[in-house]
Amino acid sequence: MSGKSRTxxxxxxxxxxxxxxxxxxxxxxxxxxxxxxxAILTCMDARLDPAKYAxxxxxxxxxxxxxxxxxxxxxxxxxVISHKLLxxxxxxxxxxTNCGMELFSDQVIGDLLEDNLETAEFDGKSWxxxxxxxxSVAGHFVHWHTIANAEKSVADDVRRIRNHPLVPRHIPIFGxxxxxxxxxxxxxxxxxxxxxxx
Ligand SMILES: [Zn+2]
Numbered sequence: 001m002s003g004k005s006r007t008x009x010x011x012x013x014x015x016x017x018x019x020x021x022x023x024x025x026x027x028x029x030x031x032x033x034x035x036x037x038x039a040i041l042t043c044m045d046a047r048l049d050p051a052k053y054a055x056x057x058x059x060x061x062x063x064x065x066x067x068x069x070x071x072x073x074x075x076x077x078x079x080v081i082s083h084k085l086l087x088x089x090x091x092x093x094x095x096x097t098n099c100g101m102e103l104f105s106d107q108v109i110g111d112l113l114e115d116n117l118e119t120a121e122f123d124g125k126s127w128x129x130x131x132x133x134x135x136s137v138a139g140h141f142v143h144w145h146t147i148a149n150a151e152k153s154v155a156d157d158v159r160r161i162r163n164h165p166l167v168p169r170h171i172p173i174f175g176x177x178x179x180x181x182x183x184x185x186x187x188x189x190x191x192x193x194x195x196x197x198x
Contacts, residue, residue: 032086033087034061034086034087035059036056036060037061037090038062038089039062039064039082039091040054040061040064041069041079041091041093041157041161042064042069042092042093042095043069043094043096043099043101044067044069048096053185062082064078064079067101067144067145068145068147069094069096070101070145070147070153071156071158071161072145079167083167089170089171090171091161091173091174091195092174092175093154093157093173093174093175094176094185095147095157095178096178096180097181098180098181099147101145101153102146102150103122106142109139110140112129112139113138114136114137114140115135116129116131116135117134117135118130151177151188154175159191161195169197173192174187175187175191175194176188
Protein backbone atom coordinates (compact mmCIF):
# COMPACT_ATOMS: atom_id res chain seq x y z
CA MET A 1 0.00 0.00 0.00
CA SER A 2 1.26 3.51 -0.75
CA GLY A 3 2.37 5.72 2.13
CA LYS A 4 -0.35 8.21 1.29
CA SER A 5 -3.24 5.87 2.02
CA ARG A 6 -1.84 4.52 5.31
CA THR A 7 -3.82 5.17 8.46
CA UNK A 8 -2.93 5.15 12.17
CA UNK A 9 -4.65 1.80 12.46
CA UNK A 10 -2.68 0.46 9.50
CA UNK A 11 0.59 1.41 11.24
CA UNK A 12 -0.54 0.03 14.59
CA UNK A 13 -1.58 -3.31 13.09
CA UNK A 14 1.72 -3.71 11.27
CA UNK A 15 3.87 -2.80 14.27
CA UNK A 16 1.91 -5.24 16.45
CA UNK A 17 2.41 -7.88 13.81
CA UNK A 18 6.14 -7.27 13.71
CA UNK A 19 6.32 -7.96 17.45
CA UNK A 20 4.13 -11.05 17.07
CA UNK A 21 6.23 -12.53 14.31
CA UNK A 22 9.44 -11.93 16.31
CA UNK A 23 8.21 -14.35 18.97
CA UNK A 24 6.40 -16.71 16.61
CA UNK A 25 8.65 -19.59 17.67
CA UNK A 26 7.83 -23.00 16.24
CA UNK A 27 4.21 -22.22 15.39
CA UNK A 28 5.27 -22.29 11.76
CA UNK A 29 5.36 -26.07 12.14
CA UNK A 30 1.71 -26.39 13.15
CA UNK A 31 -0.35 -28.76 11.00
CA UNK A 32 -3.33 -27.37 9.10
CA UNK A 33 -6.08 -29.48 10.77
CA UNK A 34 -7.09 -28.19 14.24
CA UNK A 35 -5.22 -30.15 16.93
CA UNK A 36 -8.20 -30.25 19.31
CA UNK A 37 -10.71 -31.27 16.65
CA UNK A 38 -13.47 -28.81 17.38
CA ALA A 39 -15.04 -25.68 15.94
CA ILE A 40 -16.77 -22.65 17.42
CA LEU A 41 -19.38 -20.55 15.63
CA THR A 42 -19.69 -17.21 17.41
CA CYS A 43 -20.45 -13.50 17.03
CA MET A 44 -17.99 -10.97 15.63
CA ASP A 45 -18.66 -8.70 18.65
CA ALA A 46 -15.36 -7.02 19.61
CA ARG A 47 -15.88 -7.86 23.29
CA LEU A 48 -15.72 -11.58 22.60
CA ASP A 49 -12.31 -13.24 22.35
CA PRO A 50 -12.86 -16.94 21.70
CA ALA A 51 -9.15 -17.72 22.11
CA LYS A 52 -9.37 -16.38 25.66
CA TYR A 53 -12.88 -17.41 26.69
CA ALA A 54 -12.39 -20.96 25.40
CA UNK A 55 -8.64 -21.34 26.03
CA UNK A 56 -7.38 -21.67 22.47
CA UNK A 57 -3.86 -21.44 21.17
CA UNK A 58 -2.86 -21.20 17.52
CA UNK A 59 -3.60 -24.46 15.79
CA UNK A 60 -6.19 -25.65 18.32
CA UNK A 61 -9.63 -25.08 16.79
CA UNK A 62 -11.65 -23.45 14.03
CA UNK A 63 -13.42 -20.23 14.97
CA UNK A 64 -16.10 -19.08 12.54
CA UNK A 65 -17.43 -15.60 13.20
CA UNK A 66 -20.15 -13.45 11.75
CA UNK A 67 -22.67 -10.88 12.99
CA UNK A 68 -24.61 -12.76 15.67
CA UNK A 69 -22.75 -16.06 15.31
CA UNK A 70 -25.68 -17.16 13.17
CA UNK A 71 -25.91 -20.45 11.29
CA UNK A 72 -26.09 -18.76 7.90
CA UNK A 73 -25.47 -20.75 4.73
CA UNK A 74 -21.91 -19.46 4.74
CA UNK A 75 -21.29 -20.44 8.38
CA UNK A 76 -22.56 -23.94 7.57
CA UNK A 77 -20.26 -24.02 4.53
CA UNK A 78 -17.31 -23.43 6.88
CA UNK A 79 -18.51 -26.03 9.40
CA VAL A 80 -18.91 -28.66 6.69
CA ILE A 81 -15.36 -27.99 5.44
CA SER A 82 -14.17 -28.02 9.07
CA HIS A 83 -15.43 -31.56 9.54
CA LYS A 84 -15.24 -33.08 6.09
CA LEU A 85 -11.75 -31.92 5.16
CA LEU A 86 -10.15 -30.94 8.46
CA UNK A 87 -11.52 -33.43 10.95
CA UNK A 88 -13.38 -31.45 13.60
CA UNK A 89 -15.96 -33.59 15.35
CA UNK A 90 -17.52 -31.33 18.01
CA UNK A 91 -19.10 -27.94 17.40
CA UNK A 92 -20.06 -25.07 19.71
CA UNK A 93 -22.57 -22.37 18.75
CA UNK A 94 -21.97 -19.40 21.05
CA UNK A 95 -24.21 -16.34 21.01
CA UNK A 96 -24.01 -13.69 23.73
CA THR A 97 -25.83 -11.22 25.95
CA ASN A 98 -26.28 -7.64 24.74
CA CYS A 99 -25.79 -8.63 21.09
CA GLY A 100 -26.09 -5.81 18.59
CA MET A 101 -28.22 -8.08 16.43
CA GLU A 102 -31.04 -7.58 18.96
CA LEU A 103 -31.11 -3.84 18.27
CA PHE A 104 -32.63 -3.76 14.79
CA SER A 105 -34.85 -5.63 12.36
CA ASP A 106 -34.50 -6.34 8.65
CA GLN A 107 -36.95 -3.49 8.04
CA VAL A 108 -34.93 -1.03 10.16
CA ILE A 109 -31.55 -1.68 8.55
CA GLY A 110 -33.15 -1.86 5.10
CA ASP A 111 -34.73 1.56 5.59
CA LEU A 112 -31.51 3.07 7.01
CA LEU A 113 -29.46 1.80 4.06
CA GLU A 114 -32.06 2.93 1.55
CA ASP A 115 -31.59 6.48 2.86
CA ASN A 116 -27.78 6.60 3.38
CA LEU A 117 -24.76 4.26 3.71
CA GLU A 118 -22.78 6.08 6.42
CA THR A 119 -22.75 4.91 10.07
CA ALA A 120 -26.11 5.38 11.76
CA GLU A 121 -26.65 6.61 15.32
CA PHE A 122 -28.42 4.70 18.08
CA ASP A 123 -29.99 6.64 20.96
CA GLY A 124 -30.64 3.56 23.09
CA LYS A 125 -34.04 3.08 21.53
CA SER A 126 -33.95 3.73 17.81
CA TRP A 127 -31.58 4.27 14.91
CA UNK A 128 -31.27 7.35 12.73
CA UNK A 129 -29.03 8.59 9.93
CA UNK A 130 -26.98 11.73 10.61
CA UNK A 131 -26.59 12.15 6.84
CA UNK A 132 -29.08 11.59 4.06
CA UNK A 133 -28.95 10.61 0.43
CA UNK A 134 -26.93 8.16 -1.63
CA UNK A 135 -28.47 5.02 -0.15
CA SER A 136 -29.55 1.81 -1.85
CA VAL A 137 -32.61 -0.42 -1.75
CA ALA A 138 -30.30 -3.46 -1.91
CA GLY A 139 -30.50 -3.78 1.89
CA HIS A 140 -34.13 -4.82 1.60
CA PHE A 141 -33.06 -7.96 -0.26
CA VAL A 142 -30.61 -9.20 2.41
CA HIS A 143 -31.61 -11.61 5.19
CA TRP A 144 -29.77 -9.98 8.09
CA HIS A 145 -30.30 -12.82 10.62
CA THR A 146 -31.28 -10.46 13.43
CA ILE A 147 -31.94 -11.80 16.94
CA ALA A 148 -35.07 -11.30 19.05
CA ASN A 149 -34.05 -13.64 21.90
CA ALA A 150 -30.56 -15.09 22.44
CA GLU A 151 -31.74 -18.44 23.87
CA LYS A 152 -34.06 -18.91 20.94
CA SER A 153 -31.43 -17.88 18.38
CA VAL A 154 -28.91 -20.38 19.77
CA ALA A 155 -31.49 -23.17 19.81
CA ASP A 156 -32.70 -22.29 16.30
CA ASP A 157 -29.15 -22.27 14.93
CA VAL A 158 -28.11 -25.53 16.60
CA ARG A 159 -31.27 -27.13 15.22
CA ARG A 160 -30.63 -25.73 11.75
CA ILE A 161 -27.08 -27.15 11.73
CA ARG A 162 -28.25 -30.49 13.20
CA ASN A 163 -30.86 -30.89 10.46
CA HIS A 164 -28.61 -29.83 7.59
CA PRO A 165 -28.24 -32.63 5.03
CA LEU A 166 -24.43 -32.16 4.84
CA VAL A 167 -23.90 -32.46 8.60
CA PRO A 168 -23.28 -35.98 9.93
CA ARG A 169 -25.54 -37.01 12.80
CA HIS A 170 -22.69 -38.14 15.08
CA ILE A 171 -21.26 -34.64 15.62
CA PRO A 172 -22.35 -33.18 18.98
CA ILE A 173 -23.40 -29.53 18.68
CA PHE A 174 -23.50 -27.53 21.91
CA GLY A 175 -25.32 -24.23 22.41
CA UNK A 176 -24.10 -21.47 24.75
CA UNK A 177 -24.63 -17.83 25.60
CA UNK A 178 -21.54 -15.88 26.58
CA UNK A 179 -22.23 -13.27 29.26
CA UNK A 180 -20.45 -10.03 28.32
CA UNK A 181 -20.71 -8.84 31.94
CA UNK A 182 -18.91 -11.82 33.50
CA UNK A 183 -17.04 -13.65 30.72
CA UNK A 184 -18.95 -16.82 31.55
CA UNK A 185 -20.30 -19.32 29.06
CA UNK A 186 -23.80 -20.44 30.04
CA UNK A 187 -25.14 -23.52 28.32
CA UNK A 188 -28.58 -23.33 26.74
CA UNK A 189 -30.03 -26.73 27.64
CA UNK A 190 -32.63 -26.86 24.88
CA UNK A 191 -29.99 -25.93 22.30
CA UNK A 192 -27.50 -28.62 23.34
CA UNK A 193 -30.42 -31.05 23.57
CA UNK A 194 -31.34 -30.24 19.96
CA UNK A 195 -27.68 -30.73 19.02
CA UNK A 196 -27.27 -34.19 20.55
CA UNK A 197 -25.84 -36.80 18.21
CA UNK A 198 -28.56 -39.04 16.80
ZN1 LIG B 1 -23.20 -10.12 18.85
